[in-house]
Amino acid sequence: MQEYDVIVLGTGIKECVLSGLMSLNGKKVLHIDKNSYHGGESTSISPLEELYRRFKVPGPPKSIRRGKEWNVDLVPKFFLATGQLVKILVHTEVTRYLDFKVVEGSYVFKSGKMHKVPATEEDAQSSDLMGMFDKRRFKKLLHFALNFDIKNPRSHQDVDPEKTTTREMFSRFDLGQDVIEFTGHAIALHSSESYLDQPCLETINRIRLYCESLSRHNTSPYLYPLYGLGELPQGFARLSAEYGGTFLLNKPVDEIVMDNGKVKAVRSDGKLFHCKQLICDPSYVPNRVRKMGRIIRVICLLNHPVKNTHEASSCQIIIPQTELSRKSDIYICVVSYSHSLASDGMYIATVSTTVETNNPEKEVQPALELLEPIMQKFVSITNLLVPNEDGRKSQIFVSRSYDATNHFDSECEDIKDMYRRVTGEEFCFGRPRNLSHNSDDD
Known part of the structure; x- marks a missing residue:
């Protein structure tokens, strides 16, 4: 009998x-x-032939050679340069196993056009998203967010961060609707409009996080690992092994053994492994999760940069939900050969959103049109699953499915929440540092 x-x-x-x-x-x-x-x-899929097999699509065509040069992430998500995941990487020193490169651009699609997301005074001055007066007001909002200190009431400018709603805060700065939309969705990275009627503290913190991340690298606030996100779980697996953790791959989970409503052991390949606590993804405990919605992701292979992104080899594009009369935003993640994810001159663009109708592919059509011509599409529709309980009673702690956003912010909230429930403690981060191995103009 083995005890863990x-x-x-x-x-x-x-x-x-x-x-x-x-x-x-x-x-x-x-x-x-x-x-x-x-x-x-x-997971990351490599070689490219495996991606075609996985989605049961014939190919790849002869024009796409060297399949081993491809690493295609099924759920691509960018890292904010001073965000929570970077802090976890630094705290655990998993940065030893990973190399990062800055993402070249951050864009928002508004009024039928692609616009660079302004998050500095210089960007604001040159942005065609705002008129002259809006630029001044937006500049004041940025100053307010960057200088805001929850412990210093003088920095609050009569805004009560716990009671003033975000809608009221925007109204105090007299921001126009267009400015509110790109600030809320492309800078604060909210995925729906519900944030407007919540206390403004979270939005202030999100604006500051975006601006501080951008100040690290200038081109965009985002980083992405070379060779794809598949490097991340392997890096943490190596960390766990260093500290005595044991890994068993390709092993069936036959049974989760319970005793008086509490986890006791896991049976795998006829062997019993005893434990005090269990952490798992939803696929291992279908009876302990419920469906909260559906996510559509469309992976697109391109042989050209996306139009109107200044030939960026990597970028994020957000289509705010109001642009298409939707309840949730549509996200486009673009990566390429520059992150060692595709053959020279080739790009991988992934479109994702929360499904709202019975025709998910039609919902993302406006985003796919921005990517034309597309060499090949791979469509997946998955359930968004969440745990039925917090796990404290059963000591079984289940993660949420990955949401439609293409950044790690909400996923890190889930990691922190699970850590809190498993250990009974808050996870405290060290200070982030510059992770990019490249210079900004690389």
Whole structure:
């Protein structure tokens, strides 16, 4: 009989981060995955031929050679340069195993045109998203957010961060509707309009995070790992192994053994592994999760940069929901050969959003039109699953499915929340540092 403090099922990014953190905390950790590869739902696919097989699409065409040069992320998400995931990477020193490169641009699609997201005074002055008076008001909002200190009431400018709604805060700065939309969705990265009637503190913090991340690299606030997100779970797996964690890949999970409503062990390949706590993704405990919606992702292979992005080899594009009379935004993540993810001159653009109708592909058609011509599309529609309970009673802690956003902010909130429930403690980060191995003009 083998005893562990924590057993982790699945090698998705969240599970591997938590496995690494538990090992770092001195816990004896066993990590099991039913798949033969790391990453789970968020894995990287290589070679390219495997992507075609996975989606049952004939190909690839002869014009796309050297399939081994491709690493295609099924759930691509950018890192904010001073964001929570970067802080976790620095805290755990997983940065030793990864190389990053700055994403070249951040854009918002408004009024039928592509616009660079302004997040500095210089950007604001040259932006065609705003008129002269709006530029002044937007500049004041940026100053307010960057100088805001929750502990210093003098910096609040009569805004109560816990009571003043974001809508009221925007009204105080007399911002026009267009400015509110790109600020809320392309800078604060809210995915729907519900934030407007919430206390403004979170939005202030999000604006500051975006601006501080941008100040690190100037071209955009985002980073992406060379060779794709598949490097991330492997980096945390190496961390866990360094601290005594054990990994078993390609192992079935036959049963989760309970005792008086509490997890006792995991049975795999006829062997019983005892544990005090269990961490897993939703696929291992279908009876402990519920469906909250659906996500559509369309992976597109391109042989050209996206139009009107200044020939960017990588960028984020957001189409705010009001632009298309929707309830949620549409996201486009563009990466390429510059991040060692595709052959020379080739690009991978992934469109994602929360499904709102019975015709998901039609919902993302406006985004796909921005990418034309598309060499090949791979469409997936997945359920957004969330746990039924917080896990404290059963000691089974289940992660949420990956949402439609193409940045890691909400996923990090889930990691922090799970860490809090598993350990009973808040996770405290160290200060982030510059992770990009390239210069800004590289």
